[in-house]
Amino acid sequence: MPASGDELGRRLRDGDLAAAPAVLNLVESRAPGHKAQIDALLHAVSPAALGREAPGHVVGVTGPPGAGKSSLLSELVRAWRALARSVAVLAVDPSSKRSGGALLGDRARIVVDSADGAVFIRSMATGGRLGGLAPATRAAAHALAAAFDVVVIETVGVGQSETEIAEVADSVAVVVQPGGGDVLQFLKSGIMEIPDVLVVTKADLGQVAQRSRRDLNAALRSLGARDTKVVAVSSLAPPSGFDELVAALDEHRSSLDIRARRLTARRASALADFAAEHGERGLRALGGQRPALKLLAEQDATLDVAALTRLLEEAAGS
Ligand SMILES: Nc1nc2c(ncn2[C@@H]2O[C@H](COP(=O)(O)OP(=O)(O)O)[C@@H](O)[C@H]2O)c(=O)[nH]1
Ligand SMILES: [Mg+2]
Structure with a gap:
């Protein structure tokens, strides 16, 4: 059974450092079903779930x-x-x-x-x-x-x-x-x-x-x-x-303006993750880097990386 991203996210929110090895195993896993669990993990540690930016x-x-x-x-x-x-x-x-x-x-x-x-x-x-x-x-x-x-x-x-x-x-x-x-x-x-x-x-x-x-x-x-x-x-x-x-x-x-820096980081990460998965063709389907970033900039500031990546995938029709 894949490690539950939601459960790992909850442990991290509670400050459980011993969750780290399982977190790494999950994010590095390519097993089917794990992608949804990684998305769940990222959602569980998002500013929306934490009620603030991650403190680290x-x-x-x-x-x-x-x-x-x-x-x-x-x-x-x-x-x-x-x-x-x-x-x-x-x-x-x-x-x-x-x-x-x-x-x-x-x-x-x-x-x-x-x-x-x-x-x-x-x-x-x-x-x-x-x-x-x-x-x-x-x-x-x-x-x-x-x-x-x-x-x-x-x-x-x-x-x-x-x-x-x-x-x-x-x-x-x-x-x-x-x-x-x-x-x-x-x-x-x-x-x-x-x-x-x-x-x-x-x-x-x-x-x-x-x-x-x-x-x-x-x-x-x-x-x-x-x-x-x-x-x-x-x-x-x-x-x-x-x-x-x-x-x-x-x-x-x-x-630092930590909220601004993290927001930029999440958007850049979403675009990089999308490009890693869908390559040049994917980027072309979005009209290129600039329109993709513009689309991301229009989204809610508390959305996590996985949610932003999914938005790009929907926009690209992939
Ligand atoms: N003299 C001296 N040598 C160092 C120092 N720090 C690292 N080294 C040496 O530089 C080499 C490369 O160090 P390393 O930490 O592996 O560099 P990295 O490739 O940037 O991670 C090793 O041979 C280290 O022993 C230092 O503060 N002083
Ligand atoms: Mg080194």
Whole structure:
């Protein structure tokens, strides 16, 4: 029998963190009948069912392979746990050694206390392209934000991935290693959207890290991006910079119009889920991306992602 989406949604609404593994199994399932259960889950954690936006802070952590994202997350999770916050991490970059290689050094795994019931970590498949988010990842993030204080989505890539992650996350942190010129160039040339927080890793390398931090700050200033904080961290013992990183993310979260950001996120997710299912042909049936977004913008603000996706399917006659 498929796990009941409605029941799992109720458990998340009640703050039952132990529901997380079953939630992930459901959203990743392709078994017949599960789609209706995933829809039921998304409905059960919608603002309409919760009576407010889901309380969790959805944080995107993205950056090139080898930048130090997984190492950083081990320490960031520890810092959040020290503040008694529960944390779920959806790792779309599963740190495979194969994708690392000699140039990038060994790839780290996120290391947490496995006996701690308030931390949940799961590796997830990408949505095809490098950095692409699968519908299951979006659904998991939307659902887990009803129960966990923080939901992290870790993705790999630069240039495109932070745009995609911004469609789901409340706050996007782009992770750069010292001398990471790509990110600087992408930022300056406007290929990359300005992140909410920039993190320079490997601060223990000294001068080269300080220079990266200064260069990024200068680039942000010249772009007029006054709100983006640049934080330097070291994940080597003794770790440093994590209190500052937690504070920068908190500050971004509290400056947000959370209802507006989540509404945009649900609409973007619905369109992305529809496109994942029905492809270019489906989008053409809606007259393209713009008319589809216009249709979504006309809908009730409390509708969940699944309901919005169904609306698109009806409009496309699929
Ligand atoms: N010196 C130093 N090395 C680090 C630090 N963080 C990560 N690394 C190393 O950088 C490599 C890639 O780290 P990883 O966390 O796997 O990066 P990811 O691919 O972005 O998840 C590994 O060899 C890490 O040991 C740091 O703060 N200082
Ligand atoms: Mg990694």
